[in-house]
Amino acid sequence: MGAPDGERLGPYHLLSTLGAGGFGEVHLALDPEGRTVAVKILHPHVAADRTALARLAREVETMRRVQGPYVAEVLDASLEGARPYLVTRYVQGRPLSAVVAGDGPVGGDDLVRLARGLAEALAAVHAAGVVHRDLKPANVILTDGEPVVIDFGIACALDSASVTVSGAVLGTPGYLAPEVLEGAGSGAEADMFSLGATLAYAATGRHPYGTGPPSAVGYRVVHHAPDLEGVPGWLEPLLQECLRRDPAARPSAAELLDRLGAAGPAVHAAFPRARPAAAVGGRRAVRDQEATHLQDAVRDQEATHLQDAVPREAGAAGSSVQELTTRQWRPGRRPPPGRLSAEEARERRRTVLHRRWIVGTGLLVSLAAATAREPLPEVSLLLLTSYGLVMLVDGGIALFGRRDRARMVVDLAGAAGAIALWAVLGTFFSTLTLALALGTVVFVLVAILMAS
Template sequence: MDSLGPDDPPEVGGYRLLARLGAGGMGRVYLGRDERGRTVAVKVVHPELARDPEFRSRFRHEVAAARRVGGAWTAPVLDADTESAAPWLATGYVPGPTLREVVARHGPLPEDSALALAGGLARALQAVHACGLVHRDLKPSNVLVTLDGPRVIDFGIARSLDAAVATRTGAVLGSPGFMSPEQVMGQRMTPAGDVFCLGAVLAYAAGGREPFSRDGGSMHAVMFRIAHEEPDLDGLPERVRQVAEACLAKSPDARPAPDGILALLPGEPADPWLPAAVTADIGRSAARLLELQAPAYAPRPPAPPPGPPPFPPGVQGRPGRPGGRRLPTPAYLAGGALVTVLVLVLALLIRMEREREPNVPAADGAATAPAGRTRPQERARSAGGVPEAMVGSWEGRSTASGTRERWLRRVTLLPGPVGGAAGTLWSVTDDTLCESRLTLVSAGADSVELRSRTVRSVPAGACGGGSRWTMTAAGDGTLNGSAGSLAMPFTKAAGDRVPERYQGRWWASVGRPVAGGTAPPARKVFEISAGTVGTEAVKITVTGNGDRCQGAAVLVSVEPAIVFFSTRVLEGDCALGGMQRITPDAQNGGLNWEALRSGQNGGLQRG
């Protein structure tokens, strides 16, 4: 989101513009508000393109198609003018990043989130196809990720089911990498083509790469693979792979319909459906949106209507003609904007209180909460919430006296009100992982009392139901935490994302003790993705003596070492090591691995 420039209009079609959301070859997209304070996205076509009759016809079709679909899985069309010198389209603003942005920032989605994405996209296609349309350009940048599910946008090349394919010679309608074989070969598109694109989007979301671009190459090389080669689905979780394979069948007749995709999914998606870091990003974006103000400018007074008013006295509305200017109403603008702020803040607080998603801090460890009309520290004091200086993620480490048991605790504190959700707590030992949700019991100027409730225990039943924690600011930038007889210091967490130096595939040779001696060493492979704390960012595979075992591990800390805990077995029958950590090797510039429970350790090699 960028500030408006001198060449940007202050208003389009009665919508007051606040910022520029993006720009491309087609035109510019702005963030705006109408006279009642509703936030909108306004797409304005470049004037030079508007002079192209074929392009203008395509834009008219996009507006008509988007109007026909509407519904819960797309951005609703509010208004448009397809005939002006610079045609424009206004839709409801969807507060969320694109799927491409999510994967670029946070890495591939975990399995449950990817399956929930597939369900949302299938329902969106049901709505599109029920209107007699084929989208034809379903791709990650046309999927917006929101707290309530995905939204499909951009119907620029959608076509009616009975429309013939008519393009200029050599023109490609679609996006290489996310096209169907029918598009590549210039054949007539059917709803099955959208299903193929859904499979490619799903593979990208769960694997972090396009399924037909494994070796790079030109656009034509990618299109050849789409038409003639199998997709690269290596590394996808098994359930995701099954859905993607079904959608990516070369023959349209072999692909499931959207309702068939839903039948392949494991029931209703979990709530929350997104990883915590993605939810935090959406929350920060909402906070910036609430604080955004329109640039000051002198509005032009509306010209008086030449005839009788278009509506009876006392009835609000707008003339029924394309592109007609809205009559700005200052009272509605001020009051509507305030209502929008209050509703959005209330909605975010309700989501936190219902614990729909454990929020996490920004990459620098500082959590951000939705802001209204007051500064954060003023809001925290007035609501009796967590003091501003304590908001964020904190980590504490200790070794229990007289034992080899080591603890790592990570607490994320949010600026919620007393009685509401206040964050998350991870407690990890050599062989136990406990994830808890926190509720704020009371708050003072420099301390808070929290109640924890266990939501995940590995092994099952090892964590108990919860406990009471007191966190107090020590005055030196640290926190003192206590629960019963336990007391430990917490320092600000360095971040929440796997540093690039750890990402990739690493392996070590480990010994395997047996009765009477040792067996030949096993090979232990770590596949580390660009994930965030709280996600299964590490996959562990152990092979040796004809055996193979694979499992997933959840990330619990990222600096100065990455620390993870084996949470579940994906293949085979073995124990995968409990809490483990990977640290930089200062001597040779490589990495060292250690399993804290077994004491196994060794240097890691790439590959």
């Protein structure tokens, strides 16, 4: 297969296997900076097709230009060695297929966020000149309530006879556009068909073209209308346009995004914001109130054709992951309301540590200077002067280098406070008392450092 857990592949440390699909095996890994990433190691039969790899290498440069909060960015690739691999942003969450199978159809505001997120993701992918080719519920990860599209461009780049014969199914019946099933080229219009099918599945809990053998599902896609019963009224006409047989009649991702924005008032009128869960019996009760006609729509899903590798929740990644401290990298993603981003949390931590350092060093310097005030006045003056200069320099750097006025104020307040405390201690306490206090403080500090 790909590689055992714990092995290094290039600069990446493989932690655990996340899954396997038609093209490769996906591992949770750490990059050289300690960030979690997803490493997809291509299967041997895929790696043996040099033509497909050459095409993928060309596509990777284009795929790396796709940026946005709703796509799992391609970060790196190595396609020349014995084990070619792709590296993407690791998305911690659950596949849409698992969410619908376990929790039922997506409704209300969640469905609105899903539709807008997928439309924005495809708009970013298409703007870079990339075609996803394999958009489906298993390739949509829900994290913090927002969708993230994974594996864009891979199926299209590896579309070759040898790869297909070797067993990789390029796309999923029921989510592939009719023109793709008939052997025509796949463009952005094919992705819009897949988007419509994916949203129909999310809204109803049913595959829009049913289940069964791939050939039977493909026949329905080409010759039958999709099953949209139970789709909310504001969404149904948009899905009908996305699922049109004529590619030219489908809207673009940008057009769909605009129409979803224009549909906002109607959406909220149909699905008013839910009251607190305690008042209505929880989130599932809210969904039942919004879509009582969908209560019987959830049924067992035969998802054997949805086996492409997708990241699972961190808790299911294995004990080796749980024992490590990792940081998930989400460029472009804003944190949910009330939650700090990683950079904001680090900045707040630095501010707290700086203030503690100012207070601690100020107390120590003022105590030492007060102790030396009578027997060694020159030393006392030197300690206060040195501390004051350090505070002035740090405050100047904060003001002119970092534009951080708050830090400058803290530095100046620390210097002034140290001088004031020196004066008070020297006035009201004897040299012996101050010396004993200084010795105690130094002993405690040394003990803390040694224990650390």
